[in-house]
Amino acid sequence: MAAKPIEGEQRAFMTGNEVVAWAALAAGADIMYGYPITPQNEIMHYWTRMAPRYDRGFLQTEDEISAGFTTVGGVLAGKRAFTATAGPGNVLMQEAMSMAEMMRLPTVVVVTQRGGPSTATVIYSQQELNLTCFGGNGEGLRIVYSTSSHQDLFNYTIKAFNTAWKYRFPTFVLGDGYQSKMREPVTIYDPATRGIVMEECRPMVGLPGIAGIDREPAHLRNTYNLEDELYDRLTASIKDYQAMIPEVVEWEACAVDDDEILVIAHGVVSRAARAAVDSLREAGIKAGYFRPITLRPFPEEALQPLAARAQRILVVESAHGQLERQVRASLYGLETPVSGYLRPGMGITPEEIIGAVQQTLRS
Amino acid sequence: MALAAQPQMPRVWRAETKPHKFCPGCGHGIILKALGEAIDALGIQERTIFGCDIGCSLLSWDFFNLDTIQTHHGRTTPVLVGIKRVRPELVVVSYMGDGGAYAIGAQHLVSSAVRNDLVTIIVVNNTQYGMTGGQMAPTTLPGQKTETTPYGRDVKLTGRPILGPELVAAVAPPGAYVARGSIANVVQLKNFIQKGLLNQIEGRGIAFIEALSACPTNWRTNAAETWRFIEKEMAAYFPTGELRTPGEAKNGQAGEGTPGAPEH
Amino acid sequence: MPLNIKIALAGEGGQGVQSVAEILTEAAYRAGHQALYIPNFGVEQRGGVSVAFVQVSEQPVSAPKFTTGDIVVALSYRAVERVKQYTGAATTLVYDASLEEEVREVYGDQPRKLAVPALEIAQKEMHPRVFNVIILGVLVGLTGFLKQQEVKEALERQFGHKFARDPSLRDLNYRALERGYQLGSRRGAK
Ligand SMILES: Cc1ncc(C[n+]2csc(CCOP(=O)(O)OP(=O)(O)O)c2C)c(N)n1
Ligand code: SF4
Ligand SMILES: [Mg+2]
Numbered sequence: 001m002a003a004k005p006i007e008g009e010q011r012a013f014m015t016g017n018e019v020v021a022w023a024a025l026a027a028g029a030d031i032m033y034g035y036p037i038t039p040q041n042e043i044m045h046y047w048t049r050m051a052p053r054y055d056r057g058f059l060q061t062e063d064e065i066s067a068g069f070t071t072v073g074g075v076l077a078g079k080r081a082f083t084a085t086a087g088p089g090n091v092l093m094q095e096a097m098s099m100a101e102m103m104r105l106p107t108v109v110v111v112t113q114r115g116g117p118s119t120a121t122v123i124y125s126q127q128e129l130n131l132t133c134f135g136g137n138g139e140g141l142r143i144v145y146s147t148s149s150h151q152d153l154f155n156y157t158i159k160a161f162n163t164a165w166k167y168r169f170p171t172f173v174l175g176d177g178y179q180s181k182m183r184e185p186v187t188i189y190d191p192a193t194r195g196i197v198m199e200e201c202r203p204m205v206g207l208p209g210i211a212g213i214d215r216e217p218a219h220l221r222n223t224y225n226l227e228d229e230l231y232d233r234l235t236a237s238i239k240d241y242q243a244m245i246p247e248v249v250e251w252e253a254c255a256v257d258d259d260e261i262l263v264i265a266h267g268v269v270s271r272a273a274r275a276a277v278d279s280l281r282e283a284g285i286k287a288g289y290f291r292p293i294t295l296r297p298f299p300e301e302a303l304q305p306l307a308a309r310a311q312r313i314l315v316v317e318s319a320h321g322q323l324e325r326q327v328r329a330s331l332y333g334l335e336t337p338v339s340g341y342l343r344p345g346m347g348i349t350p351e352e353i354i355g356a357v358q359q360t361l362r363s
Numbered sequence: 364m365a366l367a368a369q370p371q372m373p374r375v376w377r378a379e380t381k382p383h384k385f386c387p388g389c390g391h392g393i394i395l396k397a398l399g400e401a402i403d404a405l406g407i408q409e410r411t412i413f414g415c416d417i418g419c420s421l422l423s424w425d426f427f428n429l430d431t432i433q434t435h436h437g438r439t440t441p442v443l444v445g446i447k448r449v450r451p452e453l454v455v456v457s458y459m460g461d462g463g464a465y466a467i468g469a470q471h472l473v474s475s476a477v478r479n480d481l482v483t484i485i486v487v488n489n490t491q492y493g494m495t496g497g498q499m500a501p502t503t504l505p506g507q508k509t510e511t512t513p514y515g516r517d518v519k520l521t522g523r524p525i526l527g528p529e530l531v532a533a534v535a536p537p538g539a540y541v542a543r544g545s546i547a548n549v550v551q552l553k554n555f556i557q558k559g560l561l562n563q564i565e566g567r568g569i570a571f572i573e574a575l576s577a578c579p580t581n582w583r584t585n586a587a588e589t590w591r592f593i594e595k596e597m598a599a600y601f602p603t604g605e606l607r608t609p610g611e612a613k614n615g616q617a618g619e620g621t622p623g624a625p626e627h
Numbered sequence: 628m629p630l631n632i633k634i635a636l637a638g639e640g641g642q643g644v645q646s647v648a649e650i651l652t653e654a655a656y657r658a659g660h661q662a663l664y665i666p667n668f669g670v671e672q673r674g675g676v677s678v679a680f681v682q683v684s685e686q687p688v689s690a691p692k693f694t695t696g697d698i699v700v701a702l703s704y705r706a707v708e709r710v711k712q713y714t715g716a717a718t719t720l721v722y723d724a725s726l727e728e729e730v731r732e733v734y735g736d737q738p739r740k741l742a743v744p745a746l747e748i749a750q751k752e753m754h755p756r757v758f759n760v761i762i763l764g765v766l767v768g769l770t771g772f773l774k775q776q777e778v779k780e781a782l783e784r785q786f787g788h789k790f791a792r793d794p795s796l797r798d799l800n801y802r803a804l805e806r807g808y809q810l811g812s813r814r815g816a817k
Contacts, residue, residue, distance in 0.1 A: 013657075069438045072442050077446040095438070123669060181666060183653075183662075203450075211409075219425040
């Protein structure tokens with residue numbers, strides 16, 4: 001067998017796309033299927049350069065529909081398969097992911113959000129939250145990790161494989177074009193050195209023995225004849241999903257003991273929110289900070305008491321209310337007023353958030 | 364016992380799910396029998412993965428004693444290619460309708476052909492969309508009436524029927540196996556499918572077999588009319604025979620596997 | 628004051644703006660600082676002005692891009708106009724001396740300006756290729772958070788393979804760095 005891609009721990013200064021490729025290697029991903037789209041491309045570029053050294057595969061498909069379905073094939077065969085996409089590619093990806101949702105297939109997709117709708121920009125946004133959490137004709141039975149830094153990208157790409165294979169729901173790492181293209185420090189590591197055990201990958205087809213003689217055949221389908229059949233199948237999945245929530249849900253909060261205004265942000269914007277809250281505290285303004293890390297499942301239970309304690313809530317995002325809608329839905333019935341600083345497709349700085357907080361407190 | 368009632372059932376068929384779910388007189392069952400016999404003849408039950416599309420092919424999701432994946436409309440080939448890339452020891456069969464292959468999944472077909480993916484594709488040509496109730500398909504014959512061409516297919520507006528094997532033969536590299544068979548000649552069809560499986564097993568390239576099939580339900584034909592339509596009208600437009608065999612070098616479009624040369 | 632500096636660099640594609648940003652941030656990172664660098668990238672990347680956003684600080688950097696830079700560098704005619712949005716009252720505008728007229732037109736009497744004759748030096752005394760290394764030197768001198776040795780090591784990492792083929796390149800780059808450093812630190816000390 002080829003040597004480990006990363007021995008022990010290493011500090012590095014690299015782009016987010018490179019981080020994802022390293023993380024997938026470190027996680028033992030067997031194959032990447034992909035179709036070019038900015039800002040995801042360099043994940044494929046780094047992967048195709050490094051993968052052959054470690055006996056890992058790659059297939060460039062004819063489009064994202066095919067990238068999604070070949071990834072589905074890879075996991076059915078019992079391999080840690082993944083793909084990466086963005087924007088219009090994420091739209092096409094949803095077809096295969098809805099099949100993965102129905103058939104409980106542990107696919108991993110890295111999404112590097114770009115501007116939307118349509119082709120929009122190749123640069124950045126947080127506008128793929130709805131699509132990634134709820135895309136496809138289903139119930140959003142997926143896990144979506146929203147990363148904010150290169151360290152997150154590394155940690156959660158590895159984690160995504162484990163969550164996917166443990167719980168058998170399609171799992172997404174939701175980054176963005178800024179994280180893809182920027183360089184910042186990161187510690188990359190062999191998961192084993194941190195006590196991370198990679199979940200075993202069991203094939204769902206191509207099992208040992210002759211089907212019908214030594215064992216039952218695996219007959220896997222996503223089509224049902226009757227309402228009741230579908231309902232039973234979905235009810236079982238939804239039950240599994242709900243049982244999983246406490247084990248999977250993640251969030252981060254600070255300065256929330258006495259806050260008058262709670263600032264909520266996810267992904268790369270949460271860094272600016274955190275910095276803004278620190279500055280506001282220094283200036284004597286009682287601001288608090290909350291960041292959902294899993295957008296699906298959403299950390300409702302953690303957020304509710306914090307939201308109840310605060311007097312105002314300000315949701316900050318590079319989209320027009322996609323996070324805000326999740327927040328409002330989680331807090332339904334609570335009287336704390338919610339407002340948004342919404343900048344679809346635009347980066348957000350701490351100074352802007354400070355201004356928005358001050359304005360919210362004045363209004 | 365089902366087994367006793369159908370003595371000539373291929374071994375790889377799953378007796379528990381017979382009789383099958385296709386309409387009486389449907390061609391799907393005949394094609395799946397040819398496939399079953401080919402799998403039996405090659406002794407590859409233990410390592411064959413069967414993938415079926417959305418369309419009437421989906422009714423075969425529990426048809427065989429084979430690990431089976433029923434996928435999405437047009438997406439069966441990519442799923443199987445995904446499997447084959449990581450488990451090359453398996454033999455993967457992509458089974459779908461003409462709508463799945465030539466309309467919604469055409470890009471996958473062309474791309475797999477160009478890549479010479481090691482997959483055996485079987486396309487059931489019944490000249491329309493069976494499962495959704497008989498709409499026009501890319502294969503609908505000129506003048507043929509369907510639910511969406513109630514006055515007959517007007518080729519000026521909707522084009523001429525696609526020649527799938529000819530298309531694959533034109534783009535696939537050497538090593539490909541391409542043929543068109545018919546339920547009107549089951550021995551030949553089984554032979555084509557078996558060669559197509561062998562082509563994959565021996566790692567030569569893609570195998571593509573179109574099978575002319577019957578859909579009496581949507582054609583609204585009796586037995587005699589059904590056979591006449593297949594053997595006269597369809598056969599006139601869609602010539603059966605081998606278009607590409609891996610032994611022959613591909614030189615331009617002409618030369619090998621003359622389309623239309625009957626095999627008997 | 629703890630180190631916290633934001634630099635926006637802009638120039639034409641091929642002027643080496645992005646490698647200046649990369650070398651600077653990589654050296655800062657190796658010297659133990661927090662650093663973040665992001666290029667602008669759009670569909671018009673090839674024809675447009677190339678912009679790099681650099682941040683170096685003691686605290687982890689928050690947002691990847693910023694609205695106002697502490698230092699803004701304009702290296703071409705079009706860049707002068709392009710970087711106006713990143714300049715505030717406290718910003719030091721660094722530009723190539725050949726752009727004097729354009730800068731006066733766009734910025735009027737912006738108080739903090741530093742014209743460096745990098746183009747002229749590169750062309751007349753050194754080699755057009757080291758134009759961006761002179762700029763790198765200017766920034767190192769102006770900001771003072773890196774030792775020259777640290778930058779040399781960063782250059783080595785970036786261009787080591789070229790130096791190996793032609794050792795005279797190393798000397799050329801070091802001289803360019805030194806010249807820039809002199810230009811920048813003279814101003815930085817003021
Ligand atoms: C994305 C998508 N579009 C449309 C359909 C509806 N649909 C189901 S089967 C079918 C046509 C099947 O025709 P064909 O592939 O020729 O197979 P046949 O039933 O004739 O064997 C269509 C359009 C679908 N399932 N998915
Ligand atoms: S509708 Fe046509 S193709 Fe479908 S099962 Fe019936 S006869 Fe066969
Ligand atoms: Mg059909």
